Amino acid sequence: MTLLAPRRVIKPVIWVGQLLAMLRSLLPPMLLSGLLSAPVSAAEFQLNDQCPPGFDKNAQGLCILYTLYDQYDSIEDAGVGGLTSSLPRRRDGFRPEQIDLGRYLFFDPLLSASGRLSCASCHHPALGFSDGLGRSVGAGGAQLSRSAPTLWNTAFLNSFFWDAREKTLELQLQGPLYNSREMANTPQQLLTSINASANYQSLFAEAFPPGDSFASAGTATLPQIYRAISAFESSLISLNSRYDRYAHGYHQALNTREIKGLNIFRSFVARCAECHQPPLFTNQQVAVIGTPEPPGMPLDVGAQTTYGSERLKGAFKVPTLRNIGQTAPYMHSGRFATLRDAVEFYTKGRGHAVPAGVVLELHWHINEPNLSELELDLLVDFLKTLRDEQFTPAIPSAVPSGLAPVGTLPASMSRAGLEQHNN
Amino acid sequence: MGKILTGVVMVLAMGSGYTLAQQAGAVTPTYSSSPGASYSGGFRSGAPLGRAPRAVAKQSAQGAIHTVTEGQSIQRAVERAQPGDTVRVMPGTYRETVFIDKDNIRLSGVIEQGRWPILEGDGRLHDAILYSGNSVVVENFTITHYKGNGIMGQAGNNFEIRNNIIIDTGVYGIFPQLAKNGLIEHNILSGIEDAAIYVGMSDNIHVAHNEVFDNVAGIEIENSRHAIVENNFVHDNTGGILAFISPGLPVKTTYDVIIRHNFIVDNNTANFGAPGSTVSGIPAGTGILLNAADQVVIEDNIISNNKAAGILISDHANAAYMTLDPEVDPNSDQVMILNNMMTNNGYDTTAEIRAVMAAYSKQGNPDIIRVGPSKGSCIINRHRYISAGVDDFATCKFSNTANITSYLLKEPAPARVISPSEQGKYAYLGICSGCHSYNGRLIGPPIAVIQAMYNNNPQGLADYIAKPVKKRNDYPDMPPQDYLQPEVRLAVANYLLSLTH
Numbered sequence: 074m075t076l077l078a079p080r081r082v083i084k085p086v087i088w089v090g091q092l093l094a095m096l097r098s099l100l101p102p103m104l105l106s107g108l109l110s111a112p113v114s115a116a117e118f119q120l121n122d123q124c125p126p127g128f129d130k131n132a133q134g135l136c137i138l139y140t141l142y143d144q145y146d147s148i149e150d151a152g153v154g155g156l157t158s159s160l161p162r163r164r165d166g167f168r169p170e171q172i173d174l175g176r177y178l179f180f181d182p183l184l185s186a187s188g189r190l191s192c193a194s195c196h197h198p199a200l201g202f203s204d205g206l207g208r209s210v211g212a213g214g215a216q217l218s219r220s221a222p223t224l225w226n227t228a229f230l231n232s233f234f235w236d237a238r239e240k241t242l243e244l245q246l247q248g249p250l251y252n253s254r255e256m257a258n259t260p261q262q263l264l265t266s267i268n269a270s271a272n273y274q275s276l277f278a279e280a281f282p283p284g285d286s287f288a289s290a291g292t293a294t295l296p297q298i299y300r301a302i303s304a305f306e307s308s309l310i311s312l313n314s315r316y317d318r319y320a321h322g323y324h325q326a327l328n329t330r331e332i333k334g335l336n337i338f339r340s341f342v343a344r345c346a347e348c349h350q351p352p353l354f355t356n357q358q359v360a361v362i363g364t365p366e367p368p369g370m371p372l373d374v375g376a377q378t379t380y381g382s383e384r385l386k387g388a389f390k391v392p393t394l395r396n397i398g399q400t401a402p403y404m405h406s407g408r409f410a411t412l413r414d415a416v417e418f419y420t421k422g423r424g425h426a427v428p429a430g431v432v433l434e435l436h437w438h439i440n441e442p443n444l445s446e447l448e449l450d451l452l453v454d455f456l457k458t459l460r461d462e463q464f465t466p467a468i469p470s471a472v473p474s475g476l477a478p479v480g481t482l483p484a485s486m487s488r489a490g491l492e493q494h495n496n
Numbered sequence: 497m498g499k500i501l502t503g504v505v506m507v508l509a510m511g512s513g514y515t516l517a518q519q520a521g522a523v524t525p526t527y528s529s530s531p532g533a534s535y536s537g538g539f540r541s542g543a544p545l546g547r548a549p550r551a552v553a554k555q556s557a558q559g560a561i562h563t564v565t566e567g568q569s570i571q572r573a574v575e576r577a578q579p580g581d582t583v584r585v586m587p588g589t590y591r592e593t594v595f596i597d598k599d600n601i602r603l604s605g606v607i608e609q610g611r612w613p614i615l616e617g618d619g620r621l622h623d624a625i626l627y628s629g630n631s632v633v634v635e636n637f638t639i640t641h642y643k644g645n646g647i648m649g650q651a652g653n654n655f656e657i658r659n660n661i662i663i664d665t666g667v668y669g670i671f672p673q674l675a676k677n678g679l680i681e682h683n684i685l686s687g688i689e690d691a692a693i694y695v696g697m698s699d700n701i702h703v704a705h706n707e708v709f710d711n712v713a714g715i716e717i718e719n720s721r722h723a724i725v726e727n728n729f730v731h732d733n734t735g736g737i738l739a740f741i742s743p744g745l746p747v748k749t750t751y752d753v754i755i756r757h758n759f760i761v762d763n764n765t766a767n768f769g770a771p772g773s774t775v776s777g778i779p780a781g782t783g784i785l786l787n788a789a790d791q792v793v794i795e796d797n798i799i800s801n802n803k804a805a806g807i808l809i810s811d812h813a814n815a816a817y818m819t820l821d822p823e824v825d826p827n828s829d830q831v832m833i834l835n836n837m838m839t840n841n842g843y844d845t846t847a848e849i850r851a852v853m854a855a856y857s858k859q860g861n862p863d864i865i866r867v868g869p870s871k872g873s874c875i876i877n878r879h880r881y882i883s884a885g886v887d888d889f890a891t892c893k894f895s896n897t898a899n900i901t902s903y904l905l906k907e908p909a910p911a912r913v914i915s916p917s918e919q920g921k922y923a924y925l926g927i928c929s930g931c932h933s934y935n936g937r938l939i940g941p942p943i944a945v946i947q948a949m950y951n952n953n954p955q956g957l958a959d960y961i962a963k964p965v966k967k968r969n970d971y972p973d974m975p976p977q978d979y980l981q982p983e984v985r986l987a988v989a990n991y992l993l994s995l996t997h
Contacts (some may be wrong), residue, residue: 084713118561123936126929139925144913147651147674148697151746154674156597156629157649242865314928323979324575324597340622341644341667356746359818384820423772436744436821443643463930 092481118177118272118473120170120279125308126464128156128165136172138165138228138356140312141321142352152229153350156320160312160352163228164242168485174280177281181472182480183266185256187212195221195249197486198465201399202309205485207367207407211255218373225396228307229353235405237359238379242303243296260295268292272473277301292485305466312352313396314461320351327458334455342442343419343452354394354459360436361388364404364418365426370432373406387433398457416452420444471478500808500848500867501777501787501815513682522747532895535832538752538791539722542906549702549902551654551679552631555580559602568668570594571602573950577601579629584991585637587611591618592669596627596652599911600606605636617642617665622666627652630911635659645671646685649678653909658682667770668694669711672701674747676909677981681705689768690775691738695723697747702902703728712769713778714749717789719747722903724754734767736760736802739789742774743812743821750789754897760799760806764844779804779846786828786952788812795897799841799863805849806841807833809885813866831866831873838863838881856884919984920991927977928988934997940971943995952991957989958982982987 124136131137145159152161178184179192195209196202202224204210209221219235227233233245250263267273277293280301287297318326319335322331327335339346350356359376366372376388389405402408403415418426423439444452472478518796544548562573564825566588588607590613596603603625605613615624615637623644625634631654638661639646646662649655649672656679662669664687665979672678673696683839684707685692691713695701701723707730708714714730716722730736737760739753760783769776774796775923779805786792787810812818812826842849842861849865859882866885874892912954931939932946950957962985964974977985 083707089987125924125935126931126938128929129925139922140927142920143922148676149747150701151674152699153746154697155649157628157630158651158674195805290953313930318979319597321979322598322981326979336595336626339673340652341648342594342622346650350746356904358744358746359823360744380820380822382820435772436819437772437817439772440770463927 083407095276100476103134105406115396118276120276121173122169125172127310128169128308128314130169134168135166136169136308138163138310140310141317142312145390150329151356152353153356156351161229161231163355164303164307165228167300167307168280171301171304172308173304173305174276175308176466177276177469177472178302178468179305180478182422182476183270183472183474184250184258184263185212185480186258186262188474188476189480190256190333191478191480192246192249193468193481194481196224197483198462198468200483200485203223203395203400203403203463204483206483207402209255209332210484211249212253212257217253217254218370219405220402222392223396223400224306224309225311226393227309230355231357232335232390237278237390238376243299243413245264246299246302246306263298264293264295266474267298276473287430308464308466309496310464312459313463314395315458316455317352317461327455328449328455331454331458334451334453334458336456337444337448340353343444343448344438344440344442345419346451347438348391348436349394351379354397355391357391359388359390360435360438361433362419362439363387363424363427363433365408365428366406367408370406372428375379375405385436387427388432394456395459396458399462412453412456416449416456418443420449421477499777499814500810500852500865501779501785501817529732532900533893535793535894535897535901537754537897537900539903541700541903542899543904545899545901547901549679549681549704549904551656551677551702551904551908552633552907553654554639559600559613559695560605564590566590574598574603577677585613587613589614589616591621593621593623594625596625596629596632598630598785599629601629602626602633603635603637604633605634612636612638612661612715614638614640615642616640619643623648627655630654631908633657637661637744638663640664642666646647646688646902647671649675651672651675653677655679656681660684662692663687666929667836668692669693673697676700678702678852679704679904684708686710688712689770689848690773690781691837692733694718695720697745698723700903700905702726702904704815706729710765712765713775713879714763714860716740716775717753718742718749719745719750720753721749722752724756724900726754726757728758728958730758731762732765732859733763734765735778736763737783737798738778738785738787739792740774740777740785741788741812741824741826743819743824745821748821748824751791752903753789753791753793754793754900754903756793756795756797756897757782758797760802762801762802764803769997772817774815774817777818779808779849781805781842781844782808783809783841786810786831787815787818788824788826789828790825791830791832793834793897794827794836795830795832796836798837800839802841803844804842804846805865806836806838806863807865808849809864809866809868809870809873811870814867827869827871829869829871830871831870831889832877832894833864833875833886833889834892834897835875835877842882853884858882860886901920916983916987920989921989923980923988924983924991927980928992931974932992934995940974942969943992945994947995951988954986954993956991958985961985961988 127137145157147158182191195204203221209217233239239245281288315326377386409415523719564582565586582602624639625647633656635658642665644666646669650676653676660683662685669685669688669692671694677700680703688711692708692711693715697719703725706728709732712734714736718740764781783799783802785807863881864883874890925953934943962978
């Protein structure tokens with residue numbers, strides 16, 4: 074299965090798409106990004122009026138998501154539990170043009186003050202919409218304090234950031250946009266630069282036509298920018314992994330080792346599934362599990378700040394495990410290089426990595442499962458079945474600002490980092 | 497104030513948690529032993545009164561029977577079984593984890609002259625029986641020495657778990673989670689380090705005629721609604737019957753629970769729960785424990801010889817090992833204590849509970865202790881009990897729950913299937929649309945091109961989907977979609993051929 078499925082056909086550069094389709098079968102996907110960053114200056118931009126894969130365009134022209142999990146229900150509509158439970162409530166209903174505009178914005182470094190960082194600099198499709206780094210790198214090479222979460226299946230989430238401090242995608246994305254250590258932009262500067270682009274002016278007008286509840290007269294607005302990026306992020310759906318095929322009843326989709334791994338995952342010894350509940354592999358709660366920070370980094374108090382309670386010191390949102398094999402390193406500050414290290418953390422004893430003198434109210438599922446080496450290996454085997462990148466959108470060959478799409482690549486996509494990641 | 501739910505004796509200081517003014521003014525006892533009005537309950541089952549509770553529909557046709565004898569694998573038989581079939585397990589010892597990821601399977605042990613089928617975990621295997629399918633029955637097994645749970649259900653609706661002996665096994669004995677409509681009856685459970693029977697995040701549950709002893713918690717209804725716990729023999733646990741909201745879970749409520757006609761006696765076993773577990777703070781000698789659960793009826797139980805207290809009503813603030821959940825209402829509200837036979841409780845209670853008694857200027861050994869807020873609660877015949885914290889409860893306007901046979905559904909929860917007419921669309925959008933669009937070129941050829949080839953031949957297309965062959969050199973190979981059921985493949989083919997844009 075190819076990794077970077079071109080999602081849309083952009084007519085003026087259709088030959089690029091064809092070329093890439095051939096190259097994709099020959100090259101590791103990460104090499105493509107370098108190719109794609111070659112600017113195509115004369116591109117004429119046109120928004121796709123068809124919905125992305127997984128979505129159907131309804132009579133109002135809005136994209137509605139259909140998933141095989143829609144055939145199930147769940148207790149209290151919580152969207153968790155077992156193999157055949159429904160998903161949590163999702164964000165959908167965007168115009169296809171808004172989704173496609175969001176794709177351009179997402180890959181356009183124009184959104185950062187420096188003109189070098191795009192959303193994809195930390196959420197790159199070739200790295201599971203993360204960046205392959207323990208802690209992300211922001212403006213001017215600043216080392217940030219947390220890792221970039223994957224964007225797969227964000228449509229289903231009800232809180233954002235590791236500390237769960239925002240409740241919508243629109244609010245979340247303003248964090249990195251305006252944080253002086255991240256993209257370091259300002260609302261005024263962002264608007265000015267977007268509206269200075271004739272390409273963007275026509276694209277915004279197309280995405281927000283008269284009658285659209287976000288329509289504006291003449292110039293792009295901040296809510297339009299936020300909505301378009303949120304629309305694009307909501308279109309990143311990963312629900313057709315080999316695990317999903319098993320869940321829907323095709324038991325041959327997993328091999329014997331993987332099924333053993335599944336049974337450990339959902340057992341009440343390892344208890345992984347108690348927080349990483351299918352079908353999303355997160356129950357969307359915050360939990361104190363007591364993972365260590367990288368050497369030299371002070372303890373991150375996490376959701377203590379969000380909820381203003383010392384009892385939540387060190388609490389972080391339970392992350393999804395979908396495409397988890399693609400997003401090393403692991404935990405909120407990337408302390409664990411491999412999945413094996415990450416799962417091993419849970420069997421080394423309740424609170425074993427809590428620094429001396431720090432009191433954490435550890436989650437009650439953090440216990441002493443005493444898993445064997447083989448069981449840890451089987452867990453990793455199972456986790457790798459949660460991979461599905463079939464709906465990966467294409468990185469635009471050019472973005473409306475004329476800057477190189479993506480801008481600065483994640484540091485892990487250097488040659489050395491690439492080899493390590495592929496191992 | 498020290499936490500009421502902890503085995504550790506804390507240095508006590510009076511906090512502001514108790515409103516001593518609440519006991520001002522004498523409460524006139526209500527003397528009522530004659531039948532009064534009935535509680536209407538929180539759920540209308542619609543099932544006839546008095547009918548034996550049942551969660552799985554009667555089979556319309558007899559399925560196949562797959563018999564397993566000692567030396568064979570139960571799991572292999574489960575894999576062979578089709579929905580509606582029975583896996584019959586003969587007496588003998590079986591060392592395996594049995595998992596049932598399909599609907600409508602009856603896993604039925606055969607007991608011959610006292611010889612049982614035994615699932616033996618050797619302290620090494622994780623769970624004995626795991627199921628995720630709907631309408632699963634598990635009956636007549638002895639389960640022992642597993643590290644995890646005896647029987648664990650994950651979002652399997654309409655379950656029946658009966659006649660099992662589960663001893664000295666892991667964390668929970670019977671643990672259905674995230675399920676609707678289930679029956680747990682006639683099981684014997686002992687030696688479980690957390691709850692012997694633990695109903696988690698579920699709706700419409702009936703727990704009856706079980707014997708649970710020598711566990712940390714006997715029966716626990718947690719983050720669940722519409723549950724009845726009746727006619728159980730609950731003895732020699734640390735805590736007998738619990739109704740809880742545990743923090744940090746995606747389902748945030750427990751309400752409409754009836755605890756009636758149980759023997760809850762001698763629950764004085766020292767707490768051997770795992771450090772940090774939510775039950776590890778239960779004082780040894782607790783008959784019934786409510787923590788943050790709402791609308792709980794306690795009726796006609798025999799609650800005796802529980803040394804800490806007969807009934808303990810608490811909230812999260814008073815419980816050690818309850819982490820903070822900002823989305824949970826932490827109080828036990830609308831508690832309804834009807835007639836109960838209570839004697840000789842609280843005779844060797846904890847320092848924290850003695851402090852509560854002292855705070856209310858109460859003497860003697862407590863039958864009922866309430867700490868933390870409890871809005872809208874009521875009690876009848878309160879004069880019978882030695883209590884602290886319930887004097888300001890109203891008098892209940894009813895005396896019994898005789899109008900409620902069970903909270904199980906009249907008809908089982910419907911099977912989770914998609915209508916055949918919609919199946920094609922869901923599968924097309926969920927899977928095919930990643931590689932095919934109507935006119936444009938994605939990974940694979942456009943739909944319009946496929947339509948031209950397979951016009952009026954959906955079966956041909958369905959067959960191709962299952963086993964594609966290379967047709968075009970300028971396109972990558974299509975992966976087989978054989979994981980879709982044949983009828984789904986045909987539905988996809990029909991849908992795909994009907995697309996117009």
